[in-house]
Amino acid sequence: MDHVPDQTINRLPIYLRCLNQARTVGIAVVNSLQLAQMAGTNAAQVRKDLSYLGELGTRGIGYDVEALIHHIADVLGLTEKRRVAIVGYGRLGGALHGYRGLADRGFDIVAVFDDDPAKIGTKAGELTVASMDTLERDLRDLDVEIVILTTPTYVAQEVAERIAAAGVRAIMNFTYALLDLPEGVKVRPVDLSVELQVLSFYLARSS
Amino acid sequence: MDHVPDQTINRLPIYLRCLNQARTVGIAVVNSLQLAQMAGTNAAQVRKDLSYLGELGTRGIGYDVEALIHHIADVLGLTEKRRVAIVGYGRLGGALHGYRGLADRGFDIVAVFDDDPAKIGTKAGELTVASMDTLERDLRDLDVEIVILTTPTYVAQEVAERIAAAGVRAIMNFTYALLDLPEGVKVRPVDLSVELQVLSFYLARSS
């Protein structure tokens, strides 16, 4: 488990989802081919990926679903809950807050921020919308590890810098800004229009 | 432009965004290093990527911003508007409908569907929420090319099959279902919890 390739990391959550599905229907053991078919890849890929994490299977048998779930969750750092804040509480922020499957996977939304005075202080599920004025202090106080950034694009860089300054080291960036942040802050850009543009390319190509 | 690598395709929308930014601040020509810095990559990568599309630059000078925008948009099939439908009009579907930047980039939301009788017939921006009963017919009639799928996970496979049967060849899948569809239907999974899990891995790794 010296060095796990990036692409393998990207597939681990997929495997985890498949394994959870398998578990809920009562499957105790899967082999690499079954898992591959569920995950939409091939058996060799599955074995190679899992081999980076250690020798997790049993030759002649396959992988124990329960054990594998635990192991992957452990590698992904999902054994403990992660504390997440949403910064920018518009429609998208609200939708993400309600997104079943974040909480399910151990991501606790512990705060939501907005700079609109009309929103500050109002209820957001079980939380209250907090002001951006106290962003740094609140992020530190609440020990936030990951921020979901859904502000308007034009303030994103500035807000992201404040978030980084507050010691947050992971940002899921839904804005169109290309964030330029210090080394050590991991940004995951999620540009929904990029995904559509890629689909558009394949449409243009195949027609 | 025989065969453009997948990874290059994934970067083209990024370049496009950077070039649009450059244009709005009045920059007429960029070189590969400048574009690389904006896009968060390196100059060699930029030149290689763009070389797949043809000889678009001028040696000794750089790339004409306007011309390059047109060329990339053309390759991505963005010169004409793309007709998009949202299937599953909950919080997330609603947020995506309002997402500025889809329309900006030529993605027209032409229909939204839901199976909740309380929602059907209500206004959704300038549209009216349509019933799932007429999904296939409506998708065909409206000539929908791309579907954004935001139904509950447990109906996703079934609905996706209907969408594919209606001739739609590109699906942006926001559900947790691992869709199994015929060859020729391009699915782009967008699993927001996967992104968070990947971030979680890097947090676990670096601390």
Next chain:
DNA sequence: ACATGTGAATAGGTTCACAGCT
């Protein structure tokens, strides 16, 4: 002089195929 475009070198990932274990 300067920046592109591209073959060559390198790195990174995937697939193959089989040895090794149960």
Next chain:
DNA sequence: AGCTGTGAACCTATTCACATGT
């Protein structure tokens, strides 16, 4: 017998370095 784990082969993508063109 059956399935994992893994070196080797293969393929894809990135980086280098320089010839090429303006």
